[in-house]
Amino acid sequence: MENRLILNRPSIIWRAISFVALACLFLVVLNGCRSWNAQSVDLGETHVASANLARAMAQQADDTLKEADIALLGMVERLELDGIGPPLLNDCAASW
Numbered sequence: 809m810e811n812r813l814i815l816n817r818p819s820i821i822w823r824a825i826s827f828v829a830l831a832c833l834f835l836v837v838l839n840g841c842r843s844w845n846a847q848s849v850d851l852g853e854t855h856v857a858s859a860n861l862a863r864a865m866a867q868q869a870d871d872t873l874k875e876a877d878i879a880l881l882g883m884v885e886r887l888e889l890d891g892i893g894p895p896l897l898n899d900c901a902a903s904w
Contacts, residue, residue, distance in 0.1 A: 818826075
């Protein structure tokens with residue numbers, strides 16, 4: 809009767825192999841979860857960085873257009889006040 813109980817129980821080697829396999833599986837799953845979380849954090853930071861870059865580029869374009877508009881308005885006012893003549897056209901060409 810004791811022989812049957814010993815034969816039906818798994819040996820210590822199989823228990824050790826099972827324990828090591830479960831520990832390895834646990835470590836793989838844990839590493840996968842950490843990698844997934846790190847990827848989520850990186851994606852969030854990338855989203856913020858790209859939004860900041862887009863905002864900065866839009867601000868730069870807006871500032872450039874305002875500067876060009878101011879320069880053109882100054883030239884238009886000067887031409888309206890002084891009129892268009894050869895001396896003025898030479899001065900305008902030199903300032904451009």
